[in-house]
Amino acid sequence: MNYLAAFLLAIVSYSLVSNVVLSRFYGICSFIGVGNKIKSAASMGIAVSFVIIMAALICYPIYNFILVPAGVPYLDTITFILVIASLVQVVGLFIKKFSPSLYKALGIYLPLITTNCAVLGVVSENTASKLDFGMSMANAIGTSIGFLVVIIIYACIRERLESSNVPKAFKGIPIALITAGIMAIAFLGLSGLIG
Amino acid sequence: MAKGEHKQSFIAGIIAENPLFVSLLGMCPALAVTKSLESAIGMGILFTIVLVCSNVLVSLLRKVIPEEVRTPCFIVIIATFVTLTKMFTEAFLPELYSSLGVFLSLLVVNCIILGRSEAFASKNGVLDSFLDGIGNGIGFLMAICLIALFREVLGTGQLTFGNTFTFIADAHNGEPIKLWILKGEGYDVSFSIFSTPAGGFLVLGITLAIMAAINNMKANKKKVDARIKAQKAKEEAAKKREVAQ
Missing domain, CATH: 1.20.5 (Single alpha-helices involved in coiled-coils or other helix-helix interfaces)
Known part of the structure; x- marks a missing residue:
């Protein structure tokens, strides 16, 4: 029971308090690049969430039952990136087979997930801070929820920004970054949530 | 290739095609490690080392690597150099290693490094790729140092040297050097929001x-x-x- 409570608390903490984009700075490229349309932001968010959870699920046993017993824990980065790249390929094939419409909607974003730092970031963080299996999954699930929530809120704001009158110098990326900054200030207020 | 073109591949990455400010690549490390000027300098130097090494190796192997599997090959090459850099940093500058944290591993998926392999090193000679790596590395180093300078001065009111590069503190009686800019005796006009x-x-x-x-x-x-x-x-x-x- 205690572990379950800790697990749920960790999910809240990873998703809201130390948010993946706004306080840990993972996946900024896709956040800024895709976050200007709600629909593409939502598809990207779902695809990234799925890959993060799968990658954490697969990389934990690989690290703890293969790399560590074999005495080569320093090969973690190179192994994880290969696992993530092949995982993205497999996920792409599955989606193509079972839901061609979703595959079409994700389009170019699917291969880009390999180089999204959120995926490698979460997996590396799990091994660097020596989390156990439950906490690793809590990190993965919390991060995915956080990414999905933040990218959708951000896309809603960006859609409105497009029709508003922004000073010429701030047009495009600068105002997008300042929007993200203001959102980060808002999320700063959640840091007292778990004391 | 003419001499001027070598110079061009070196200069382009510094200002005209600055990877961060002009191409808007590599924003994750630019935001994550710029809380203090010291860790930004460390990150910039390690970034340049990885970029130059991977550019040279990709350029050497550009005729051997088949077209279809080039991206996975590039990623493996980059990951190898990142792992080596990580081990050296952990051994010789442990404070820098802990202040950069996961972002050292995340150099593997850095868009600038992969982008230069894909766009430049896989099509150009070794010398040009080497110069391109150094140029882009210096461009990125300067860009993140500029951001870190603003953030550290505005956020803490001072510049501190010696927390990450401990040899500076060792040379200075074991105390980090502090330069007060926005604060002094009795006043402090820094905004902690910038940290x-x-x-x-x-x-x-x-x-x-x-x-x-x-x-x-x-x-x-x-x-x-x-x-x-x-x-x-x-x-x-x-x-x-x-x-x-």
Whole structure:
């Protein structure tokens, strides 16, 4: 029971308090690049969430039952990136087979997930801070929820920004970054949530 | 290849095609490690080392790697150099290693490094790729140091040297060197918001806006100059016609 409570608390903490984009700075490229349309932001968010959870699920046993017993824990980065790249390929094939419409909607974003730092970031963080299996999954699930929530809120704001009158110098990326900054200030207020 | 072109591949990455400010790549490390100037310098140097090594190796192997599997090959090459850099940093500068944390591993998926392998090193010779790596590395180093300078001075009111590069502190009686800029005896006008993650977004956004404003001003000036020139030419032509009549 205690572990379950800790697990749920960790999910809240990873998703809201130390948010993946706004306080840990993972996946900024896709956040800024895709976050200007709600629909593409939502598809990207779902695809990234799925890959993060799968990658954490697969990389934990690989690290703890293969790399560590074999005495080569320093090969973690190179192994994880290969696992993530092949995982993205497999996920792409599955989606193509079972839901061609979703595959079409994700389009170019699917291969880009390999180089999204959120995926490698979460997996590396799990091994660097020596989390156990439950906490690793809590990190993965919390991060995915956080990414999905933040990218959708951000896309809603960006859609409105497009029709508003922004000073010429701030047009495009600068105002997008300042929007993200203001959102980060808002999320700063959640840091007292778990004391 | 002519001598001028070698120079060009070195210069381009520093200002005209600056990876962070112009191409808007590699924003994750630019926001995450710029809380203090020292860790930004460390990150910039390690980034340059990885970029130069991977550029050279990719360029050497560019005729061996098959076209279809080139991206996975590039990633493996980059990951190898990142692992080596990580081990050296952990051994010789443990404070820098702990202050960069996961972001050292995340150099593997850095868009600038992969982008230079894909766009430049896989198509150009070894010397050019080497110079391109150094140019882009210096460009990125300067860009993140600029952001870190603003963030550290505005956020803490001072510059501290010696927390990450401990050899500076060792040479200075074991105490880090502190330069007070926005604070002194009895006053402190720093804003701690700039040390938080939100400050990173704000500083990068405002820096990009200032650069856009400067570019706009330059473009406007060119337009106005051209218009004045055209006007003058017209007047002169009219005068000549009058004289002729």
